[in-house]
Amino acid sequence: MPLLAFAAVLFLIISCDNSNNSGENSGQLFRQIYNNTSWVDSYGIVYTFTSSRIFNISSNAGDCYFYSSGNYSNIDYDGCVYSGVDNVVITEDQNTLSARQQISSNGTGSSCGVGGYTGIIFEVLDENTMEVQLSYNGVLDETFIINKTTPSSTQGCADGTQNGLLW
Secondary structure, eight states, X not given: OHHHHHHHHHHHXXXXXXXXXXXXXXXXXXXXXXXXXXXEOTTSOEEEEOTTSSEEXXXXXXXXXXXXXXXXXXXXXXXXXXXXXXXXXXXXXXXXXXXXXXXXSOOBSXXXXXXXXXXXXEEEEETTEEEEEEEETTEEEEEEEEEEESOOOXXXXXXXXXXXXXX
16 A cells, blocks of 8 residues: 555656646747747748737848737828728737737728738747738638748837738
């Protein structure tokens, strides 16, 4: 009987040790874990994450934009002016960041569309690879892979939404 009790105590110690040692990022969210990390797609577009923004994006041409949570008004996009655009984080955990950009008004101008939304989901596949899913009005439109790269500076980036660069 003492051997069985010893085995039970040993099992409890090992179980407690594993649950307390679940990784250095335990309790942190996606943007905290991947703060100041950059990821590149097959076109050379670089996505950089910071804890204060949804994401940053930069191109080979040197353009750099950020997207933050918030409400925007009078956004000029593709020849139309939208009175309301909202950027919102939907969910965030250690491995996934899901956000939505909602156009909450009809555009004014010629050939302007009605409001709608674009969703983006970043999901970590492994330490060097993420999958990105883009959806429009709830319909999955595109899925692609981004790979970890040398960190890219986000200093001097412009507000993408304010500049009419919607997702």
